[in-house]
Each structure stands twice: as structure tokens, then as C-alpha cells.
Amino acid sequence: MKKWCVALISVLLFISLIGCQSKNEKPLNFSGKGDHWSAKVTVKSNEDKKENKKIKLTYLGNDLDSVGEFEFKLDAPNGQWGMGAIKLDKEGKFEGKSDMNTSEKTSKLDQLVLHIEWNNESEEIVLENK
16 A cells, blocks of 8 residues: 555656646747838747847848848837847848847737838838737
8 A cells, every 4th residue: 555655646746747847838930021121030938038039131122232231120018129230141131139038928919010220211010920
């Protein structure tokens, strides 16, 4: 009887430990398109209130040289992120990433607003989870 109780307690303890393991959440993928730019943002959250954000920007115009240095700012309900004095690659693309501490996780229902400024022009794009 004593062995049976020890075995049962061991099994219950093992099951409770498995249930307490952190679950890897699937990344959220936000995207949107404007007249001059398209954007994709991937957000990965972890349990200690950190988020990894990756952005992929593509210039949709024909004259890549006209863009020069540009900057972006991404507004989310849980904070802002941006970069300046950046350039496109030869294919008209830019990729960047950031690890941020946040007070709350980005939700799949959130909308992100991207502001891009280049060569005395600007565009605002609303990004939604897809």
C-alpha cells in the first residue's frame, strides 16, 4: 500500500511539473501596405515580459536611389520602436529587429501603426495580424 501511494504521488507531481512548463507561444505576424511601402512585423513574446520584434520593409517605388536614408517608427499599444538613418539594400528592402521589455504582451487583436519618413515624404501604414 505504501509503494502504491508513493507511486501515485510521484505521478501526480510529474504531471503538475509538466503543466507548469512555459509554453512557446506562436509568433504574431502583422502586415500592411501603403502607396510606397509594404511592411511585415513579427512579434515573439516570452514569459518575462520581453518581446522580440522583427520588421521587413519593402519600397514599392521604381527609383530606389530617391529614397536615400529613411526612418521609421512603429506604434503599438504597449510601446514604440523606431530606427533612423537607415538605407535600403539593392533590392529595395530593409530588415531590422529589437528586443524590448514591455508592460503587456502584444495581442493578435492589436493594430500597429508604422510611420515612415524619407526624402521629404512620409507614409503611415496600419498593420494588422494575419
